[in-house]
Structure formats: C-alpha cells, structure tokens
Amino acid sequence: MNYLGLSIPRILGFWFDTVARNWFYRLKVVSRTYGHLRQTRRLKGSMSGRKALVLANGPSVGRLDPDKIRRLQQAHDFDVFAVNSYISSPLADVVVPDYYLLSDPAFFFPEKYPHLTERLKRDMALLTERNITCFVPLEHVDASPFRKKYGYYDRGNVFLNRITITGPRSYISMTAYKALAAACYMGYREIYICGFDNDYFLNLVVDETNDMYYIDRHFYDKSGDPPSKVRTTNAGSVGELLYSHHFLFKDLEKFKGYPIVNLNQQGLVDCFPKQHSLDIYRDEVG
Numbered sequence: 644m645n646y647l648g649l650s651i652p653r654i655l656g657f658w659f660d661t662v663a664r665n666w667f668y669r670l671k672v673v674s675r676t677y678g679h680l681r682q683t684r685r686l687k688g689s690m691s692g693r694k695a696l697v698l699a700n701g702p703s704v705g706r707l708d709p710d711k712i713r714r715l716q717q718a719h720d721f722d723v724f725a726v727n728s729y730i731s732s733p734l735a736d737v738v739v740p741d742y743y744l745l746s747d748p749a750f751f752f753p754e755k756y757p758h759l760t761e762r763l764k765r766d767m768a769l770l771t772e773r774n775i776t777c778f779v780p781l782e783h784v785d786a787s788p789f790r791k792k793y794g795y796y797d798r799g800n801v802f803l804n805r806i807t808i809t810g811p812r813s814y815i816s817m818t819a820y821k822a823l824a825a826a827c828y829m830g831y832r833e834i835y836i837c838g839f840d841n842d843y844f845l846n847l848v849v850d851e852t853n854d855m856y857y858i859d860r861h862f863y864d865k866s867g868d869p870p871s872k873v874r875t876t877n878a879g880s881v882g883e884l885l886y887s888h889h890f891l892f893k894d895l896e897k898f899k900g901y902p903i904v905n906l907n908q909q910g911l912v913d914c915f916p917k918q919h920s921l922d923i924y925r926d927e928v929g
Contacts (some may be wrong), residue, residue, distance in 0.1 A: 680796065682794075691831070697836045701842075702860050716738070733865035742826075751786070776807035778795050779793070810823050812824065814894040832902060837905075859871060861892075899914050904917065905917050
C-alpha cells in the first residue's frame with residue numbers, strides 16, 4: 644500500500660485509480676475468462692463441514708509438528724492451504740497441501756527474474772507433479788500447467804469491506820491473505836492460521852546514509868541470511884514503512900467475522916482468538 648498521508652487529493656486520486664483498474668480488469672480479463680470465474684463461484688460454502696489450516700510462510704510455522712498436521716489431514720475432514728515457495732520446503736515432503744494459491748507474477752514469468760528462475764520453475768514443476776489444486780489469477784489461469792485449478796479475481800478495492808475471491812478484494816495484496824480469503828469463501832467451519840507473523844519490521848535497521856534494511860524471515864530460511872534493503876517503491880522513510888505495515892494488521896481485521904484461530908500464540912496479530920484444543924505443536928513447544 645503506497646503512502647497517501649492525509650492529502651484529500653491523493654486519496655481521491657487513489658479512489659479513481661482503483662475504480663478504473665477494476666473496470667479495466669473486468670473488460671480485459673474477466674470477460675475473457677468468465678467460465679473459470681463461474682467455476683470458482685461454485686466453491687462458495689462448499690466446505691462447510693470441514694476444517695482448514697492456512698499456512699503463510701512466517702517463522703512461526705516452524706513450531707508446528709509436520710506429523711501431527713499430516714495425521715489431521717488423514718482424518719479426512721482437514722484441508723491444508725499453502726502459498727509461494729512452501730512446496731520446495733522440507734515441510735512439504737511431509738505435509739502435501741490440498742490447495743495452493745499463487746499470486747506473485749514471478750511464478751508466471753520466471754525468465755524475468757534471473758536470480759529466482761530455477762527456484763520458480765522447480766516450484767511450478769512440483770505443484771504440477773503432485774497434482775495439487777491451485778488457485779491462479781484469472782489472467783494466468785489458461786496458461787498455467789496445473790490439471791486442477793481455479794481462477795480468482797486479482798484486483799483490489801480497499802474502500803470495500805468484503806472477503807471474496809470472485810470480485811474486488813478489500814484487503815492488501817498479500818498471497819497468504821488471498822489464500823485465507825479462499826478458505827473463508829469455501830465456508831470451512833473452522834480455519835486455523837499460522838505463519839501470518841507480520842513482524843519483520845521488528846528487525847528494521849537504518850544505516851548512516853538512512854537506507855533501511857530488514858530480514859523478511861520465512862520458516863524454511865537458513866539462519867544467517869543477510870538483510871534486504873527496503874525498496875524506495877515500498878517506503879521512503881521509517882514513517883512510511885510503518886504506515887504501510889499497519890495495513891497488514893488492519894486488513895486482517897476485515898476477516899474477524901469468520902471462524903479463524905491464530906496458532907501463533909505469541910504473535911502480534913491480535914484480531915483472532917489464539918486459544919484452541921488442537922494438538923498440532925512440536926512437543927518441545929507444547
């Protein structure tokens with residue numbers, strides 16, 4: 644989310660831009676792929692008798708016991724959602740997701756990201772080989788190699804207040820949030836989340852030239868990874884960075900009407916209950 648401040652002209656400009664982008668998306672993408680969108684709409688409320696685990700890639704996922712997750716899956720009423728490069732992590736060798744959501748354009752144009760090309764191609768090959776059901780932006784659904792796939796509407800309108808995957812989303816464009824929205828749309832009676840840590844700003848550092856750096860940690864990262872420079876397109880100051888991060892928390896509050904439990908019991912996300920009876924943690928964590 645770009646920094647808008649309190650400037651009324653900038654906010655109005657952002658609103659007009661948002662409306663225009665959605666109309667353009669409908670005309671260019673939805674009109675061409677409406678059959679896929681209609682198929683996705685059939686998912687609404689279809690999983691009302693089941694439970695789901697939605698995994699983002701934050702460090703707290705490392706507190707979960709893979710064997711316990713797999714046993715929950717084998718109970719036949721528990722589905723697992725995952726995102727991004729989870730499929731190439733060691734956890735994926737034990738817990739194969741039932742559903743996967745892709746959003747980053749890099750997955751669909753890996754050749755444009757030379758430093759990531761091999762990893763991205765490996766991720767896509769693994770998803771295809773394991774025949775995982777994938778949610779793909781409507782504009783990429785026809786070209787994607789997956790046998791089981793659903794297209795979702797991939798444009799936002801933060802001026803709205805609804806959770807959907809078949810129309811403009813009201814939440815920030817984060818892949819894990821889209822996966823959570825898919826689980827909500829499908830109507831699971833219990834939705835557990837983990838890895839939605841949103842805490843990487845806690846290790847923010849600013850050097851002598853006022854460049855900002857932090858480590859965006861994932862549960863599968865190796866220790867000692869160097870910090871990354873905050874791109875100026877994300878924020879030009881600490882104030883702007885913290886402003887953009889507040890949307891990570893405020894937009895999750897839009898999901899409060901759904902039966903969501905946060906498995907990261909020490910995490911900063913405080914809009915969902917954390918108490919539960921699920922036996923899912925590693926024994927040393929309890």
